[in-house]
Amino acid sequence: MTAETARARWIQAASGLVLLSVWEGASRAGWVDPLFVPAPSAVAGALREVGGAALSGLGETLAKTAVAYALSVAVGVPLGIAIGSVRALRQVLSPFVTALYGMPKILILPWIVLLLGFGTAPAIVYGTIHGLFPILVLVAGGVRDVDEHLVKVARAYGASTWQLYWKVLLPAIVPTVVAGMRLGVVFCLLGVLVVEMFAGVRGMGHVLGSLANGFRAAELFAATALVSAASIAAVLGLDHLSERLSHWRG
Amino acid sequence: MRIWLARSAILIAALGLWEAVARGANPLLYVPPSAALPALGRLLTLQSYPDLLADMALTLREILTAYALALTAGLACGAALGLNRLVGRAYGPLLAALYAVPAVVWYPSLMLFFGLDAASKIAFGFLLGFFPIALAVLAGVRQVNPHVLAVARAFGARPAFVFTRVMVPSMLFTLVGGLRTGLALAVIGVIVGEILGSKAGMGALINHAYGLFRTADYVALVLVTLVLIVGSDALAVLVERRARRWTE
Numbered sequence: 001m002t003a004e005t006a007r008a009r010w011i012q013a014a015s016g017l018v019l020l021s022v023w024e025g026a027s028r029a030g031w032v033d034p035l036f037v038p039a040p041s042a043v044a045g046a047l048r049e050v051g052g053a054a055l056s057g058l059g060e061t062l063a064k065t066a067v068a069y070a071l072s073v074a075v076g077v078p079l080g081i082a083i084g085s086v087r088a089l090r091q092v093l094s095p096f097v098t099a100l101y102g103m104p105k106i107l108i109l110p111w112i113v114l115l116l117g118f119g120t121a122p123a124i125v126y127g128t129i130h131g132l133f134p135i136l137v138l139v140a141g142g143v144r145d146v147d148e149h150l151v152k153v154a155r156a157y158g159a160s161t162w163q164l165y166w167k168v169l170l171p172a173i174v175p176t177v178v179a180g181m182r183l184g185v186v187f188c189l190l191g192v193l194v195v196e197m198f199a200g201v202r203g204m205g206h207v208l209g210s211l212a213n214g215f216r217a218a219e220l221f222a223a224t225a226l227v228s229a230a231s232i233a234a235v236l237g238l239d240h241l242s243e244r245l246s247h248w249r250g
Numbered sequence: 251m252r253i254w255l256a257r258s259a260i261l262i263a264a265l266g267l268w269e270a271v272a273r274g275a276n277p278l279l280y281v282p283p284s285a286a287l288p289a290l291g292r293l294l295t296l297q298s299y300p301d302l303l304a305d306m307a308l309t310l311r312e313i314l315t316a317y318a319l320a321l322t323a324g325l326a327c328g329a330a331l332g333l334n335r336l337v338g339r340a341y342g343p344l345l346a347a348l349y350a351v352p353a354v355v356w357y358p359s360l361m362l363f364f365g366l367d368a369a370s371k372i373a374f375g376f377l378l379g380f381f382p383i384a385l386a387v388l389a390g391v392r393q394v395n396p397h398v399l400a401v402a403r404a405f406g407a408r409p410a411f412v413f414t415r416v417m418v419p420s421m422l423f424t425l426v427g428g429l430r431t432g433l434a435l436a437v438i439g440v441i442v443g444e445i446l447g448s449k450a451g452m453g454a455l456i457n458h459a460y461g462l463f464r465t466a467d468y469v470a471l472v473l474v475t476l477v478l479i480v481g482s483d484a485l486a487v488l489v490e491r492r493a494r495r496w497t498e
Binding site: 004005007008009011012015036037091092093095096102103104106107108109110111113114115186187189190193194197198205208209211212215217220221224227228231232235 | 253256257260278279335336337339340341343344347348350351352353354355356357358359361362363434437438441442445446456457460463465468472475476479483
């Protein structure tokens with residue numbers, strides 16, 4: 001198994017190198033127009049040039065994402081628990097939740113921008129709307145699927161409603177909550193970036209958009225790589241956290 | 251029955267509240283249902299946007315092209331990664347990592363590369379639709395009972411036969427879920443692309459109405475686009491149900 005993992009790693013590294021060298025070669029030989037596909041070496045050079053602006057834009061974007069994320073977890077998890085555990089709420093609200101979850105949020109983005117203008121507020125609101133529903137839906141599903149025996153036994157031993165939620169339900173749904181939070185962070189970041197591209201004056205989305213409009217492909221690729229790395233790091237961090245939490249749960 | 255009553259009560263209350271709030275407010279920002287309906291009528295009778303049908307057809311064409319490409323590439327990639335263990339272990343995690351990047355970061359590059367016309371929307375719809383399809387095929391291939399495969403191979407079945415007659419039926423359940431998600435995301439990709447920058451299509455009309463503060467027309471366009479999206483998903487659900495019934 002470990003030998004196979006090592007071989008898989010080797011294949012990953014080798015194909016990365018092959019891709020980069022073919023790309024570099026194609027660009028140097030003039031097979032592709034460097035205006036649209038700059039060589040990796042040019043992208044690396046551009047990273048140094050655009051790095052400062054991109055990093056400050058990324059910082060701003062991540063700060064908005066963090067606020068949106070905190071809001072969507074703070075609203076989504078309790079709402080999800082309520083809708084998942086109270087049968088009447090679930091039966092009445094589920095079509096609305098499904099409809100709102102499934103609706104492409106981009107359609108209301110112009111209206112949000114009309115209401116809130118160009119700035120931080122629309123990015124946070126839109127990011128929250130984006131992250132809220134996946135978290136809510138996953139948590140509600142997790143609560144609904146909690147083993148009924150656990151609840152019955154706790155009831156039989158005279159647990160109060162408070163104890164039922166705090167001692168039985170919450171520990172049982174930790175993996176679902178973490179899964180929802182992992183999904184939510186990508187959606188929040190996505191929402192914030194979309195707003196910045198659509199109507200931003202600052203932030204990473206705006207940086208990417210203006211680099212594209214200026215036909216600065218090397219800088220654009222460098223900045224894109226930077227955001228991608230940041231979001232992969234965030235997701236891997238949350239994965240690590242969820243592994244830790246599942247150990248803690250036993 | 252009581253559930254339906256409660257649901258309709260909530261819906262009516264929400265619409266009533268919206269009407270009450272929006273009536274007194276700035277009509278450039280808030281559109282009450284009573285103003286949205288006439289705007290919808292004007293839109294559907296082609297008064298506000300005479301080219302509506304052409305734009306709608308363009309958006310549908312972009313969606314279909316993007317989905318067809320995502321379907322082909324997703325099935326091929328997923329099968330290649332699923333059928334070969336080592337290749338799957340090497341490239342599967344890379345695919346999953348790329349899926350974790352909010353796809354919209356690629357859109358400026360696609361726009362630079364493919365321009366403002368349909369090609370960049372198709373490319374973005376393809377990119378969004380590709381991942382769930384490829385990952386569903388990958389997950390599906392791993393679900394197939396290895397004993398069944400071994401028996402099929404022992405009886406001399408060729409790889410193509412094994413794939414179409416043994417693997418596809420037993421992974422269909424997972425597969426159709428991925429195909430449906432792929433369609434939904436391809437639709438979203440095309441529409442997001444159109445709204446972020448385009449010259450034609452439903453997204454371009456929405457942007458036009460929004461830019462000119464024709465907010466009632468904007469609401470009507472959003473409603474029409476929603477019908478388009480819900481319709482495509484309903485079609486996918488129909489296919490999904492049939493496929494699932496077939497496997498049972």
